[in-house]
Amino acid sequence: MSRLFWLGTGVALTVVVVVKGxxxxxxxxxxTLVxxxxATAQATGSALSEAASRFLDDFRAARDERAEQLSDSLLARTQGSVDDLRARRDATSRPGAARPGSARAHGRHSDLEDPDDDELGYSF
Known part of the structure; x- marks a missing residue:
């Protein structure tokens, strides 16, 4: 209970000091000083806001340029652009579409079936 009393006393004293100050x-x-x-605080705030805005614009432009450079350097020349790859992926990701390398694309019914199982006589 005494801790609560001293906490309340400290809060009240802080409020009195701030108001009187x-x-x-x-x-x-x-x-004029005030x-x-x-005016100085407002000017500094607006200058900082403008600087932050310019920094963010420059950062976004540099980030996008670097992402484009990395995408171009990671793709093989025969793959086309990133947009081409995304379009192909979206076209094959529709329900019912055959994905490259899938069993449906190769004429099999399931990815789990192995055509050599019958010949070998066993399966895992």
Missing amino acids: RQVVRRYAPA DQAT
Whole structure:
């Protein structure tokens, strides 16, 4: 219970100090000084906002350019572009479409069936 009392006392004392401190600053600080500080803070905030916006634009452009470079360097010349590969993937990912290398594309009924099972006489 004593901890709660001291916690409440500390909060109340902090509120009193902050309120009285603001009153003292308003009373003794010249209005022009406060206005200058406010104007400077606003100018600095807008400059930082503009700088952050420019940085993000530059970063996004560089990221996209590098992603394009990596995509081009990783693909074989016979594969085409990334957009071509995505279009082919989307075309074959439709329900009922045969995927390259799948059993349906090779005329088999299941990926689990092995055509050599009958000849070998055993299966795993």
